Amino acid sequence: SSGINAEYGIAAACSSSVFGNLCSPIADTTIAGVLFTGCPMLDHLKVMSTFCIPIGVLSLLLGDLMVGLNLYPFWASYLVALLIIVLVFTLFGRSPRRDSLARKLLALVRGSGMARFLSSSSFESSTEEEKTRLIQDNL
Numbered sequence: 001s002s003g004i005n006a007e008y009g010i011a012a013a014c015s016s017s018v019f020g021n022l023c024s025p026i027a028d029t030t031i032a033g034v035l036f037t038g039c040p041m042l043d044h045l046k047v048m049s050t051f052c053i054p055i056g057v058l059s060l061l062l063g064d065l066m067v068g069l070n071l072y073p074f075w076a077s078y079l080v081a082l083l084i085i086v087l088v089f090t091l092f093g094r095s096p097r098r099d100s101l102a103r104k105l106l107a108l109v110r111g112s113g114m115a116r117f118l119s120s121s122s123f124e125s126s127t128e129e130e131k132t133r134l135i136q137d138n139l
Helices: 006-023 030-035 041-068 074-092 101-111 113-117 128-138
Strands: none
Touching: 006 030, 006 041, 030 041, 041 074
């Protein structure tokens, strides 16, 4: 026996494969995202790297390494990750702009009457172009 816990090794291999899939320019998810959104590949990779590289480094240092060296149990790495996420959102998070799509979608979810509008008979009898225009007008 080499002293390496097989479960931790498998978990590290799976997490590194997800990290590689998100940051690789030849990954299927990167290619699909670029093709479907029309976003330039370099812009997509810059955004994904901005999110994935810090998370990958933190999870490697505070998760895989600490648990692998038996400095704390595996469940403690979940608590550390949760604490870091809360700290990052608290320190660096911001509210969406007043006219942003996120704020408009939040207003819809909170019950601004859009659900009643979409289920109305006048909406169901409309053509696709009219439906698109009515939804945009109500956002």
